[in-house]
Structure formats: C-alpha cells, structure tokens
Amino acid sequence: MIENDFLPSKYTSLKQTGTIRWKSPSNIALVKYWGKRDNQIPANPSLSFTLDACVTDTTVTYRKLKGETTPPTPDADGFRFDLLFGGESRHDFRPKIATFFKRIEKFLPFLREYHLRIETSNSFPHSSGIASSASGMSALALCLMSMEREFVSEMDDNFFKKKASFLARLGSGSACRSIEGPLVQWGSHSDIDGSSDFYGIPYPYKIHENFTNFQDTILLVDEGQKQVSSSVGHDLMHGHPFADQRFEHAYSHLSELRSVLAEGNLRQFIKITESEALTLHAMMMTSHPYFMLMKPNTLEIIDRIWEFRKASATNVCFTLDAGANVHVLYPEEETQTVYGFIKDELLQYCENGKHIRDRTGFGARKIKA
Numbered sequence: 001m002i003e004n005d006f007l008p009s010k011y012t013s014l015k016q017t018g019t020i021r022w023k024s025p026s027n028i029a030l031v032k033y034w035g036k037r038d039n040q041i042p043a044n045p046s047l048s049f050t051l052d053a054c055v056t057d058t059t060v061t062y063r064k065l066k067g068e069t070t071p072p073t074p075d076a077d078g079f080r081f082d083l084l085f086g087g088e089s090r091h092d093f094r095p096k097i098a099t100f101f102k103r104i105e106k107f108l109p110f111l112r113e114y115h116l117r118i119e120t121s122n123s124f125p126h127s128s129g130i131a132s133s134a135s136g137m138s139a140l141a142l143c144l145m146s147m148e149r150e151f152v153s154e155m156d157d158n159f160f161k162k163k164a165s166f167l168a169r170l171g172s173g174s175a176c177r178s179i180e181g182p183l184v185q186w187g188s189h190s191d192i193d194g195s196s197d198f199y200g201i202p203y204p205y206k207i208h209e210n211f212t213n214f215q216d217t218i219l220l221v222d223e224g225q226k227q228v229s230s231s232v233g234h235d236l237m238h239g240h241p242f243a244d245q246r247f248e249h250a251y252s253h254l255s256e257l258r259s260v261l262a263e264g265n266l267r268q269f270i271k272i273t274e275s276e277a278l279t280l281h282a283m284m285m286t287s288h289p290y291f292m293l294m295k296p297n298t299l300e301i302i303d304r305i306w307e308f309r310k311a312s313a314t315n316v317c318f319t320l321d322a323g324a325n326v327h328v329l330y331p332e333e334e335t336q337t338v339y340g341f342i343k344d345e346l347l348q349y350c351e352n353g354k355h356i357r358d359r360t361g362f363g364a365r366k367i368k369a
C-alpha cells in the first residue's frame with residue numbers, strides 16, 4: 001500500500017460527540033530502528049517484541065465544534081484539545097501532540113472540526129526511563145482511527161490496523177510496531193513479504209514456540225530523563241561515518257532471523273539480539289557529538305548475564321534501548337532459574353531494586369469507554 005491509500009474515503013456522518021478508549025503496549029526492538037529520513041521513513045527495517053504489561057491507557061472524548069458560540073481557543077497550529085496525563089494537565093506534552101496532528105491531518109481531515117479531550121496514563125512510572133512514545137502514540141492513533149471508523153459506512157479490520165500503524169508511525173516511529181504482537185516488523189525489506197516503510201506488520205513467517213512467550217524483565221538502572229532524545233539520536237545518523245555499514249547490518253540481521261525464528265534457534269537469536277543492542281550504543285559512541293548512554297551498572301549487568309549464561313546453560317540475553325536500562329530476555333520455561341538469578345545478582349544494580357516483569361503480548365486492546 002502507498003501513502004495515498006490512507007487518505008479517507010467520504011465520511012457518511014460526523015458524529016456530534018463520543019468517547020473512545022484504547023490500551024496500547026510498549027515494544028522492545030530486537031533489530032533496532034536508528035536513523036530516519038523525512039516523514040518518519042526508517043533508514044533500515046526493524047523488528048520488535050510487543051510487550052504486555054507496559055501499556056498506555058488513553059481515552060479520547062470528542063465534541064463537534066460546529067455551531068458552538070464560543071468554541072475553545074485553538075493552539076498555535078489550530079487544533080483544539082485538552083491533554084491530561086495521570087489526571088493532570090500537561091502543557092509540556094502539547095507540542096508533540098500538535099506536531100502529530102499536523103502530520104496526520106491530511107489522513108484524518110475531521111481533526112480540526114472537533115475538540116478532543118485526551119486523558120492518558122501509563123502502567124509504568126513516567127520517570128522510569130522507559131520510552132512511552134511507542135505506547136502513547138499508538139494508543140492515541142487507535143483512538144483517532146476508532147473515531148474515523150464511526151464516521152464511515154464500513155472499514156475492515158485489516159485496513160483499520162494498517163492505518164492505525166501508519167498514523168502511529170507519524171507520531172513516533174517505534175509506535176507503529178505496537179498495534180499487534182507478538183513480533184512486529186517495520187520497514188521495507190526485499191526478503192520480507194508485505195513489509196513497508198509506512199507501517200508495521202505482524203511478522204509474516206513461522207515463529208517457533210520458543211519465541212511466542214518470551215520474558216522481558218526490565219532493569220531500571222537509571223530512572224532519570226533520557227540524556228539523548230530519540231529525535232536527536234536519529235539525527236546523529238546523518239553523516240555518521242559508519243551509517244551505511246550499520247544499515248546493511250540491520251538488513252542482514254533480518255534476513256538471518258527468518259530461519260532462526262522458524263527453527264527456534266536460541267543461540268543465534270542471542271547473538272543477533274545482543275549485537276544489535278551493542279551496535280546501537282556503538283553508533284552513539286562514534287557519532288558527532290558522541291554519547292555514552294550506558295552506566296557502570298549497565299556493564300556490570302551485561303557481564304553478569306554473560307557469566308550466568310555460560311555457567312547455567314540457559315538462554316538469557318539482553319537488549320538495550322537508547323539509555324542505561326537493561327531488558328533481560330529469556331524463554332518462559334527458564335523463568336524460575338533466570339528470575340532467581342535476576343533477584344539474587346542483578347537487582348542490586350537497579351535504582352532501589354526497581355524492575356518491571358514483562359513478557360511478549362498480543363497488541364493493543366479496545367476498552368469499553
């Protein structure tokens with residue numbers, strides 16, 4: 001599908017008011033998206049596990065403006081919305097939402113005709129260093145798609161999900177991988193049927209049961225604000241001396257993963273996943289300006305994981321986001337052994353022992369508003 005396929009068909013009726021609620025999960029990339037072109041087009045394809053416990057819960061209450069004698073004042077871009085995060089008004093989040101609305105307006109032209117009250121909250125602490133843009137932007141995109149669905153005579157589920165992912169991408173790239181689960185691929189790749197730069201797709205090939213219920217224990221090493229925002233990080237890939245090699249790397253990792261995922265090859269999965277995480281950080285260490293986002297405790301944890309994996313012959317491994325926290329990944333049947341190890345040896349490196357036990361999930365859910 002191309003961009004124009006997401007332009008709306010005629011609206012049959014624009015409802016006066018309504019309320020919609022979605023819960024959408026975060027995701028953790030195995031093959032990382034790092035670097036993009038204009039319009040949120042990724043520089044390389046990526047693949048992620050959809051998570052289950054880390055979710056954003058968003059309710060949108062809409063009200064049609066036409067006929068109101070004193071409509072609320074629009075913001076600078078002409079959109080009218082209230083934004084509440086955890087019950088409180090958050091002015092600092094407004095610019096990101098307004099930018100999102102500007103980008104998607106062409107695809108949802110009803111936006112300016114409504115006042116939206118957006119109430120949102122996360123199941124994980126905001127200061128945890130866990131990126132909330134994937135779950136937050138996908139939840140909002142889904143609410144807006146549900147609005148559109150109420151305005152047209154019919155829309156099939158497949159189109160609904162694709163367009164939700166397409167819109168979410170325009171809010172935050174990784175958000176397009178949060179609509180479905182347990183494994184989602186985004187970015188055009190000649191070896192992956194149906195892959196697209198415009199939206200994420202459920203991984204279209206065989207997934208061995210080893211990978212359908214993976215565990216992700218997120219160790220909160222550093223709860224502070226992100227040192228480098230992802231937009232700054234993506235920008236650093238322009239003119240990066242190793243960018244082309246990195247992008248190639250991601251393409252070949254995705255090709256390799258096809259048989260790894262089908263056969264349940266945990267050893268090879270570990271190699272690719274850890275290499276992706278370290279390459280992401282290597283890119284940041286070798287950009288201009290350069291950044292070191294791992295903390296001493298991040299390295300301690302990685303070292304302990306490597307030692308334990310060797311000693312226990314388990315399949316525990318790690319991945320990293322653009323920050324110091326560590327995602328400890330392991331198959332479900334190793335939970336008892338690996339979580340025991342995490343408790344005994346790794347939690348000492350987390351801020352106040354803080355961690356989140358998550359696992360792969362099946363994507364966003366509509367909740368009765």
Ligand code: DP6
Pocket residue numbers: 028029031032033034040046131133171172173174175230231234280321322
């Ligand atoms: C390191 O999706 O947050 O988590 O498109 O600018 O919003 P924007 O970036 P974002 O970048 C995610 C980067 C990453 C890797 C990944 O999730 O693939």
